[in-house]
Structures are given as structure tokens and as C-alpha cells.
Amino acid sequence: MRIVLVANRLSGSGRTDADRILELITDAGAEAETRGLDQLDEPLPAGTERVVVAGGDGSVGVAARAAAGAGVPLAVLPTGTANDFANALNLPTELAKACGLATDPAARTEHREIGLACGQPFVNAAAAGLSSVASRLAKPHKKRLGALAYAFGAVRAGLTAPHTPCRVLVDGDQVFDGDAWSVVVAVSGAFGGGSNIGGTRHDDDHLDVAVVPARSRFALVRHGYHMRRGMLTQQDDVPHHRGRVIEVDVPPGTEFNVDGDPRPLEPARFTLLDGGVRVVVPG
Incomplete structure (x- = not known):
């Protein structure tokens, strides 16, 4: 699976988790290209199959719009402080389990809406x-x-x-x-x-x-x-x-x-x- 990994190092435990996340994702057999939140206005690489975001709720919104624009699913690794979006979806909080779900090509997906506050x-x-x-x-x-x-x-x-x-x-x-x-x-x-x-x-x-x-x-x-x-x-x-x-x-x-x-x-x-x-x- 080819993914774009968006890791917010400033969110929650993101400072220490970003390298560990990349290791877990590649160990699961996925090909990952990392991008910052400020790079998500650019087109995603050809062949991208999933966007994986590690961060808090603010990061999820930006990554969700990028995934929607590319027509691919979004996977969330809850590494922020409150992680309200992840908790509402009962996503795993343990990092290895979350990465396993994010890279599972057979994982189930659900439709979610994206709000726009002044765009x-x-x-x-x-x-x-x-x-x-x-x-x-x-x-x-x-x-x-x-x-x-x-x-x-x-x-x-x-x-x-x-x-x-x-x-x-x-x-x-x-x-x-x-x-x-x-x-x-x-x-x-x-x-x-x-x-x-x-x-x-x-x-x-x-x-x-x-x-x-x-x-x-x-x-x-x-x-x-x-x-x-x-x-x-x-x-x-x-x-x-x-x-x-x-x-x-x-x-x-x-x-x-x-x-x-x-x-x-x-x-x-x-x-x-x-x-x-x-x-x-x-x-």
C-alpha cells in the first residue's frame, strides 16, 4: 500500500512518535511518503492509496480535506491531547494497533463529513x-x-x-x-x-x-x-x-x-x- 503520512510533531506526543510511526508503517509493508500539514495543498503523489495523519483534531481536518481531494480514505493515529475525533470513532489509541489498522488494505471505512469554517x-x-x-x-x-x-x-x-x-x-x-x-x-x-x-x-x-x-x-x-x-x-x-x-x-x-x-x-x-x-x- 502506498500512503502519504502526515505527522504533526507539535501535537501531543508527536515530537517523539513521528519516527516510531514511520518505522511501524514501513514494517507493516506500506510505502510511505511523509508530508507536513503545510504541504497538503499540493497534489498527492500518483498512486497514493491512503492518507495517514498522526496528530490532534486540528491536524485531522487538514488531512481529511487532502484525502477527500485525492479520493482516498483517511486513517487517523491519535497522538494529540484530546483526540476527540478518534475517540468518537472508537479508534485504537495504542500506537502499534493504530498503525496496524491504518495500513490494513482490508480495513472497513465509514463516510464522515468535513466542515469548513470560513473555508x-x-x-x-x-x-x-x-x-x-x-x-x-x-x-x-x-x-x-x-x-x-x-x-x-x-x-x-x-x-x-x-x-x-x-x-x-x-x-x-x-x-x-x-x-x-x-x-x-x-x-x-x-x-x-x-x-x-x-x-x-x-x-x-x-x-x-x-x-x-x-x-x-x-x-x-x-x-x-x-x-x-x-x-x-x-x-x-x-x-x-x-x-x-x-x-x-x-x-x-x-x-x-x-x-x-x-x-x-x-x-x-x-x-x-x-x-x-x-x-x-x-x-
Whole structure:
């Protein structure tokens, strides 16, 4: 099998795993060409049969778009901090097993959607409000706490961060206008080291958006609990909508947490990449 290996050495344990991954993949009989994330806008080599990405959720989105463009499956080696996308698909976390699955020509694949945040790919969620603040507060503690850093950031954000005024449009129709603790535009719906808004579908060709309206901070405890259990969208006071185009109007400079990467989006417009991608999954 001829693969393109994308190893993000700056993600999670990627600094030490990249050479080990290449060794495991070649030992399995695959021919591998390595590329950096910044090289994936270039055409993949002729004869490429699979793209294998080692990194966190932000790396997965970039590699997914490259695999989709080449019409080949994507395999994910979860070497990031939270690995929400890999966990949602029950991918193996032990490196040798993950490499074995990634290089198995008979491995099963599933269709997954790819979101675009102002044209940039993401596979889990883009969130403004407390979720973005929590991600920023967690970042300095990732190396020491791992995925627990997200819980630390969430607690601090819930206690101190202000609400955010926002207006949400779904396929041109306004569905929310007011103050919100969080607004989450979702593909898989996973984010924050194990949280999930729930209610998403990976084959309906639609994005989801959920809004947590600004009410009491005490209510945030309940919403936080339901996010950890993947049931946020089941709450009666949480507006949940689906559409092909989601637009979120927030104050200038407001950051979105896009698959773990805080960034301003102006204007914040979300769409889907046509066709999505096939992802290698356990049988």
C-alpha cells in the first residue's frame, strides 16, 4: 500500500512518535511518503492509496480535506491531547494497533463529513463563548494535565467568563438573537476532551448548531453535565438546528475554538465540503 503520512510533531506526543510511526508503517509493508500539514495543498503523489495523519483534531481536518481531494480514505493515529475525533470513532489509541489498522488494505471505512469554517476544514466543532475561553485557558496546561486541562479550563471559564451576544442564521433564516454562554457549530459534535453536544449525524449532509442561552451560572452546571454525557441538544432550553450554511454574528474579535484551535472568524460562516471523506475504522 502506498500512503502519504502526515505527522504533526507539535501535537501531543508527536515530537517523539513521528519516527516510531514511520518505522511501524514501513514494517507493516506500506510505502510511505511523509508530508507536513503545510504541504497538503499540493497534489498527492500518483498512486497514493491512503492518507495517514498522526496528530490532534486540528491536524485531522487538514488531512481529511487532502484525502477527500485525492479520493482516498483517511486513517487517523491519535497522538494529540484530546483526540476527540478518534475517540468518537472508537479508534485504537495504542500506537502499534493504530498503525496496524491504518495500513490494513482490508480495513472497513465509514463516510464522515468535513466542515469548513470560513473555508478552513474542521471535523468536530467550532464554538464561541465559554467553550472558546475554556480552550484558551486549558492550553498552557495541556502538557502537564493532558485531556484534563480542558476540564480545568471549563471550570474557570464557567466561573469568570462573560456571556456573548450573538445572532445565528441557518440557511438564511434567523434562529437565535440574544446573549449566549456558548454557540457550537458541529460536525461530529465532539469537543473539549470528551464533551459532545449529541444529536449529530455523520451522513445527513448538514451541520448542526446548538446555542446555550445566557441564564444563571448555576444552570451552566446542568449544561456542562449534559455536554459531558453527549446530551446537550436534548435540553428543552437549548435551541438546536440543522442546515447547510450556518452564520454566527458575534462582536469583532470574538474567538472560536475550531477543533481545539482558538481563532477569530469574521464573518463566521460555516459550510460543508462536498462529498466528505471515507475514514478507516475498526471492523
